[in-house]
Amino acid sequence: MDPVICTVDVALLTLTAEGLEVALLKREHAPFKGVAALPGGYIHARTDVDARDAARRVLLDKTGIAAPYLEQLATFSGAARDPRGWSISIAYYALVPATTIAQTERDEVRLHSVDRLPPLPFDHGDIIGTAVSRLRSKSQYxxxxxxxxxxxxxxxxxxxxxxxxxxxxxxxxxxxxxxxxxxxxxxxxxxxxxxxxxxxxxxxxxxxxxxxxxxxxxxx
Amino acid sequence: MDPVICTVDVALLTLTAEGLEVALLKREHAPFKGVAALPGGYIHARTDVDARDAARRVLLDKTGIAAPYLEQLATFSGAARDPRGWSISIAYYALVPATTIAQTERDEVRLHSVDRLPPLPFDHGDIIGTAVSRLRSKSQYxxxxxxxxxxxxxxxxxxxxxxxxxxxxxxxxxxxxxxxxxxxxxxxxxxxxxxxxxxxxxxxxxxxxxxxxxxxxxxx
DNA sequence: CGAATAGTGTCTGTAAGACAGTATCTG
DNA sequence: CAGATACTGTCTTACAGACACTATTCG
Structure with a gap:
């Protein structure tokens, strides 16, 4: 049983006058320290009940937001996506009204239009792209x-x-x-x-x- | 970074005169040795490119089938689903014509109607249920x-x-x-x-x- | 009262379903 | 040629969109 890095990432989406936006934070640790990225973190097997619970915890810890709508998106995995080694990210997406983000205490949280994203670490660009198409597709019905x-x-x-x-x-x-x-x-x-x-x-x-x-x- | 058991499981679905059926195999190892379950196995970080590659390998190894259609379903996770500890299963579903299963050499592979499933280990019942509703839902459009x-x-x-x-x-x-x-x-x-x-x-x-x-x- | 947006009644065109007819095979 | 199933033409019905009209507020 080879070691695998197990993480969750959350694409927190909202709608502003600029259109659809995603919340990014500057990473606190290497790799990619200081680069804007999705809120994410390791799964804590000692305390998290399951991956959804981990996603909720990570989102609350990093953004101060307890999103009412949180849904599993897809799992991104492989040897190439993280320089630390073979990794898994169970990705979730969350929807909140723009006021919720405006009201949060954490001003590290920055909104970026999903059409004009900065260079992103890992495969966070793919995660956001998948989240946006899932949202657009589910909105139809x-x-x-x-x-x-x-x-x-x-x-x-x-x-x-x-x-x-x-x-x-x-x-x-x-x-x-x-x-x-x-x-x-x-x-x-x-x-x-x-x-x-x-x-x-x-x-x-x-x-x-x-x-x-x-x-x-x-x-x- | 707590240790997490990382696996893939595949719900191999086909359509016979009996209706929609799923392929199950008797487990070769503990836990649940000898119990019918989905084909699945550990991710091999040394050799698998990503989880999809692991799913394809596991399906081929256990059933002899190289399914032309293989899609990620969802990821099942948590402390309670496996007696060995906190685990992740990245679940995939595959579709094949019934003839493909009839032609495989492995007669350990047994088809079960998705409406009359035996007691299943782990949360394999949930995985099959999710796969069947995904298939039915996507079939509509x-x-x-x-x-x-x-x-x-x-x-x-x-x-x-x-x-x-x-x-x-x-x-x-x-x-x-x-x-x-x-x-x-x-x-x-x-x-x-x-x-x-x-x-x-x-x-x-x-x-x-x-x-x-x-x-x-x-x-x- | 005019401007602006909310909400509704009704007509029309398009698309889905019903039905029936024609086509092509076996025995 | 009878029976069976494949395919197609056409009518009817249901629903989505266009349009116009009424409603309610502010200045």
Whole structure:
């Protein structure tokens, strides 16, 4: 049984005015000390229940963020990806509203547009690329994009999130039909967005879909 | 850096008259010696390029099968899944035509219906369950089921495969429209299936889709 | 009241499914 | 030529998108 380096990495994604962004931190130790990279670390077999638990711990320790949505992405492995030796990274991706990152105490956490990434160590570029395509793909037929917004949000806000992720505009009537069909939103009465126009109804994700996604038969 | 047991497991799936089946072998070593389990084994960091390479090696060594379609499924991990200690299994799933399994020399390889599985060691039941739902889900919108058939096949055969996987009958006209839209099949001229009826046109997967799937916009 | 955005009713075109007809083989 | 299955043409139905209209706020 040859020794293998076992790590987890987390692609923490959020949506800002700049578009889709990923959180990077400067590495504290060699190799690649000082280079911006995904938050990650060794699996602690003594204390972590499983890899998901390790990912949650690493994300909280390095960014101060307890992400409500955390899903396994894929496992990256091999002899070539880490100069220290044959290694495994069980990669996860997490979604948070942009406000969550703005509010964290750790100002080491820096957001980078996924379309303009700096040179990244290991295969972190591949991990981010895989995370972004997974997010875009799942957005076509699930409630996943809701997790990029805060606790309450309006349908026009949600539609803009879907549109940015899918890279195309969506018919308003169809979008609202689909949201009704998905039956995943609870209206929040008496609350509205303000501005020089008609305010929009606020909604909240139904509790059943906070961790479990709602899927659509036919997409969009 | 705590020690972690690093393994790969492969859910080798095929379609027979009994429905969807998975290949199991009796374990040669403790723990669970003699119990039917997925083909799997330690990662050999000295010789395996990466985990996919390990999965291919393990599958070939244990079953004699070089599966043309092999895809990473998910990674199962934790302190509780293996009595030897904190472990990782990078799970893959492979699809082969039933004839490939019938032709292998190894008669230790036994097919089991995925609906009537014996008690399984570790979390192999979860791995098979995840593999089956991944296969069923991807069958709704991709060319994946083609890999359960041999090199050449007819459209009625392919439709039956889709129907068994999705558990519902498909409209013949719609099915053929979708296959035309996917544009992934080459007709094999001059060859036909025989029987007491009109023979069907034979097709072959276009080379571009032997490893890469073709996806549909709207499913089915 | 005008500008701006939210929300809805309705029409139309496209795509999926039903059905029935034709085609081609065996015995 | 009867039976069986492959294939195809066409009608109907369901759903997605376009469009326009109403609703509600601010200044």
């Amino acid at each position: 699930s409630s996943l994009p809701c997790h990029l917004l805060g606790d309450v949000f309006t349908l026009p806000q949600l539609q803009r999130v879907y549109e940015v992720l899918m890279g195309e505009s969506i018919n308003k009537v169809s979008f609202r039909r689909k949201m009704t069909e998905m039956d995943m939103l609870d209206p929040v009465d008496g609350q509205f967005e303000s501005g020089a126009h008609r305010p929009a109804q606020l909604y909240r994700l139904k509790p059943a879909f906070r961790e479990q996604l709602q899927l659509l038969e036919r997409g969009l | 991709s060319s994946l089921p083609c890999h359960l058939l041999g090199d050449v096949f007819t459209l009625p055969q392919l439709q039956r495969v889709y129907e068994v996987l999705m558990g519902e009958s498909i409209n013949k006209v719609s099915f053929r429209r979708k296959m035309t839209e996917m544009d992934m099949l080459d007709p094999v001229d001059g060859q036909f299936e025989s029987g007491a009826h009109r023979p069907a046109q034979l097709y072959r997967l276009k080379p571009a889709f032997r490893e890469q799937l073709q996806l549909l916009e709207r499913g089915l």
